[in-house]
Amino acid sequence: MKIYADNAATTRMSRTAIDAMIPYMEKVYGNPSSLYSIGQEAKEALDQAREQVAAVINADPKEILFTSGGSEADNQALRSAAAIGARKGKKHIISSAFEHHAILHTLNRLEKEGFEVTLLPVHEDGLVVPAELEAAIREDTCLVTIMTANNEIGTIQPIKEIGAICRSHGVLFHTDAVQAVGHLPIDVKEMQIDMLSASAHKFHGPKGVGFLYARKGIALTNLIEGGAQERGKRAGTENVPGIMSMAAALKEAADHMGENTEHQRALRDRLIQGLSEIPHSALNGDARKRLPGNVNFCFEGIEGESLLLLLDDKGISASSGSACTSGSLDPSHVLLAIGRVHDVAHGSLRLSLGEDITEEEVDYIIQSVKEVVEYLRSFSPVWRNLMAGKIPFIL
Amino acid sequence: MALYSEKVMDHFRNPRNVGVIEDANAIGEVGNAKCGDIMKMYLKIEDDIVEDVKFETFGCGSAIASSSMATELIKGKPLSEAMNLTNKAVTEALDGLPAYKLHCSVLAEEAIQSALEDYYSRYPEKRPADFVSRPAHDPHEIPEEE
Numbered sequence: 001m002k003i004y005a006d007n008a009a010t011t012r013m014s015r016t017a018i019d020a021m022i023p024y025m026e027k028v029y030g031n032p033s034s035l036y037s038i039g040q041e042a043k044e045a046l047d048q049a050r051e052q053v054a055a056v057i058n059a060d061p062k063e064i065l066f067t068s069g070g071s072e073a074d075n076q077a078l079r080s081a082a083a084i085g086a087r088k089g090k091k092h093i094i095s096s097a098f099e100h101h102a103i104l105h106t107l108n109r110l111e112k113e114g115f116e117v118t119l120l121p122v123h124e125d126g127l128v129v130p131a132e133l134e135a136a137i138r139e140d141t142c143l144v145t146i147m148t149a150n151n152e153i154g155t156i157q158p159i160k161e162i163g164a165i166c167r168s169h170g171v172l173f174h175t176d177a178v179q180a181v182g183h184l185p186i187d188v189k190e191m192q193i194d195m196l197s198a199s200a201h202k203f204h205g206p207k208g209v210g211f212l213y214a215r216k217g218i219a220l221t222n223l224i225e226g227g228a229q230e231r232g233k234r235a236g237t238e239n240v241p242g243i244m245s246m247a248a249a250l251k252e253a254a255d256h257m258g259e260n261t262e263h264q265r266a267l268r269d270r271l272i273q274g275l276s277e278i279p280h281s282a283l284n285g286d287a288r289k290r291l292p293g294n295v296n297f298c299f300e301g302i303e304g305e306s307l308l309l310l311l312d313d314k315g316i317s318a319s320s321g322s323a324c325t326s327g328s329l330d331p332s333h334v335l336l337a338i339g340r341v342h343d344v345a346h347g348s349l350r351l352s353l354g355e356d357i358t359e360e361e362v363d364y365i366i367q368s369v370k371e372v373v374e375y376l377r378s379f380s381p382v383w384r385n386l387m388a389g390k391i392p393f394i395l
Numbered sequence: 396m397a398l399y400s401e402k403v404m405d406h407f408r409n410p411r412n413v414g415v416i417e418d419a420n421a422i423g424e425v426g427n428a429k430c431g432d433i434m435k436m437y438l439k440i441e442d443d444i445v446e447d448v449k450f451e452t453f454g455c456g457s458a459i460a461s462s463s464m465a466t467e468l469i470k471g472k473p474l475s476e477a478m479n480l481t482n483k484a485v486t487e488a489l490d491g492l493p494a495y496k497l498h499c500s501v502l503a504e505e506a507i508q509s510a511l512e513d514y515y516s517r518y519p520e521k522r523p524a525d526f527v528s529r530p531a532h533d534p535h536e537i538p539e540e541e
Contacts, residue, residue: 303431305455309407323431324455324496331431346431379413380453381435382428 002315003361007202007293008151008179008352009319013249014204020248021206021241032238033227042240049247053211056254057196058187065212065220065230066243070178070199071102072223073212076234077174077195078106078145080214080221082115084172085142091115092141094133096157097337098122099147100176102197104333120146126155126285126338134165143172148180148196152321152334152350153285154294156184163192172218178202178210182253183261183291188213200242205249209242260355264292267362268353271295274366278373280386282395284335284348293353296321298335298344300395301383302376307349310372316365321348343382344394399456400490406460411467414449420517423509425531426502432458434506436466440514443474443521450506457489457496464488465503477507478526498532505531 004012024045030038032046050061067073078093085091095107097119107117118136120128128146137144144166149156159175166173174195177186181196182203188196195218199210214220226235253260272283272295280300299307304320311318321332323346330336331345340348351365377383385391399407419437426432432454439447448470450462465485469477482500486492492500508528515522 301453303454303458306407306459309404309456313408322455324457329430341429342431343428346428379410379451381424381433381451382453384451 001361001364003357003365004317005351005353005357005365006317006319007354008154008291008350010201010207011204011354013201013206013245014252016252017200017205017245017249021245024241024244028240032240033229045244046238046240049243052247052251054213056186056250057181057213058189059213060216062231063188063213063216065214065234066238067210067212067234068208068239069201069210070100070176070197073197073199073210074100074102074176075106076212076220076223077197077214078103078110078143079223080218081143081145081172081174081195082110082113083221084219085115085140088142090140090142092118092138094118094120094136094141094144094171096120096122096128096146098126098150098152098334099145100151100178103145103147103176116140122155122337124339125289126150126153126334127289128157128162130158130161130165133162134169137165137169137171141169141171143174145174145176148175148177148186149184149291149294150285150334151179152332153296153338154179154291154352155285156180156289156291159193160191166194167192179291182250183257183293185257188215194218200246200249203249203253205246206242209239209246211246256355261292264353264355264357267357267359268293268295270359271351271353271362271365274362275369278370280393280395281373282344284338284340291352293355293357295351295353297349298340298395299347299349299373300344300393301380301386302347302373304331304346304348306376307347307369307372310375311349311368314368314372316368319350319352321350322346341394398493399460400492402464402488402490403457403460403492406463406489407456410450410459410463412449412463412470413451415451416447416449419449421510421514423506423511423513425505425509426454428453431455432499432502434458434462434502436462436506436510438469438477438507438510438514440474445469445472445474445477454499454502455496457492457499458502460489461485461492461499461503462506465500465507469507474511478511480504480507501532505529 032043054061181198196213201207284296304322305324335345416437421438424435452462482504485500512528
């Protein structure tokens with residue numbers, strides 16, 4: 001059996017998304033900035049895509065800026081808010097401890113440039129507490145950036161409450177919604193979101209394309225200078241095939257969101273139930289306020305990379321927050337942020353299910369994980385010490 | 396190119412000499428769970444020969460493969476060979492490791508050194524005059540590939 005269970009990393013492109021890009025590679029290949037008809041046709045198609053994307057999040061088409069993906073959108077949103085803040089002498093930014101590195105590393109840069117950053121705790125359940133956010137807002141706060149759903153543990157943040165708090169204090173609110181767009185309903189007006197980042201390949205679109213939503217009136221700072229594309233805010237000939245494909249993928253995801261969510265949630269919970277039977281294991285993040293396809297566990301006494309390699313041998317593609325999979329010595333900052341100690345964070349497993357996951361596949365995953373965990377524990381000196389009572393169990 | 400060589404994957408999937416020797420006379424343990432790697436080696440030494448060796452490892456694919464290969468390289472060999480086994484020899488026998496995984500092969504070398512230290516502290520009269528076990532490395536100083 002072959003099961004791709006790493007949809008939080010990337011997704012397989014849908015047939016709709018593939019079909020949508022082909023005409024813009026072989027027939028309507030004109031440059032949207034050109035005056036002749038195949039150029040203008042491409043421009044009209046772009047306008048249509050912009051309308052389609054905007055409609056899904058209840059934005060105005062003029063508020064959508066196409067980018068190369070989520071990281072670029074995150075960088076531009078933060079750079080823009082920082083520049084706006086700096087002009088008013090406001091140089092304080094609030095974020096959370098478990099943001100994506102596209103946010104955290106940009107914040108590190110801004111700190112070096114004189115900004116002050118407050119990272120809110122995310123607690124054991126992996127959730128930002130709105131009251132703690134409100135308490136952290138200062139006179140000089142220029143931006144709050146909190147992700148909609150976490151990429152590792154899938155926890156869904158109280159975005160609407162955060163949006164209301166930020167609006168009432170006159171602070172810009174950005175959300176990295178890369179894991180959420182196409183999977184959760186998002187209404188930027190109702191949620192009072194000022195800026196939002198999204199990436200096409202997380203919802204069955206192509207890699208290398210995404211978008212930034214920025215509410216009307218927010219002055220954006222260019223990351224890429226050049227031509228007047230994207231209303232002068234993002235130079236470079238538009239990735240027309242990619243954008244057309246993204247719009248089609250997003251529309252498809254939005255059209256089927258209800259049924260997909262229901263199906264995925266049921267199987268996610270079955271998977272959580274099954275893996276919970278493994279002794280000395282624990283689900284990471286709140287069990288209910290999480291993405292419909294996300295399952296993330298820690299298993300005591302084993303290391304994540306060997307778990308992944310053996311699951312791969314059984315045809316299952318998954319990921320881990322262990323140090324060995326990150327190429328560094330520290331395990332995932334997300335797991336550390338929710339209070340998992342290094343010893344157990346190394347033994348983590350993320351399974352992010354696709355919309356087409358079946359009950360049979362979930363049962364196969366449960367069986368396989370049980371076997372592999374048991375096998376790795378059979379020659380783990382840590383497990384031996386735990387079982388002998390020489391060291392205490394953490395989970 | 397795949398992350399690991401075929402040799403590494405073979406020793407990871409089918410590790411040799413896994414387990415415990417109940418009457419081992421040399422036991423070494425290195426690494427810590429915080430860093431994500433612990434290696435434990437059990438040796439049965441008789442007449443200056445490594446008669447038997449087994450290991451237990453908590454760690455990534457290359458840690459398990461390095462343990463397995465290290466046991467293969469010293470099993471049935473004179474003590475002097477075990478003493479002189481280097482991480483480089485383990486890495487070469489595995490057809491190489493990615494640069495950031497070299498510390499796994501260092502752990503294997505150190506686990507054997509730690510076991511020998513244990514052996515000579517049990518039998519100080521057997522300790523060669525020139526044997527000084529190599530101390531465990533700091534995992535934050537990963538050796539560069541040569």
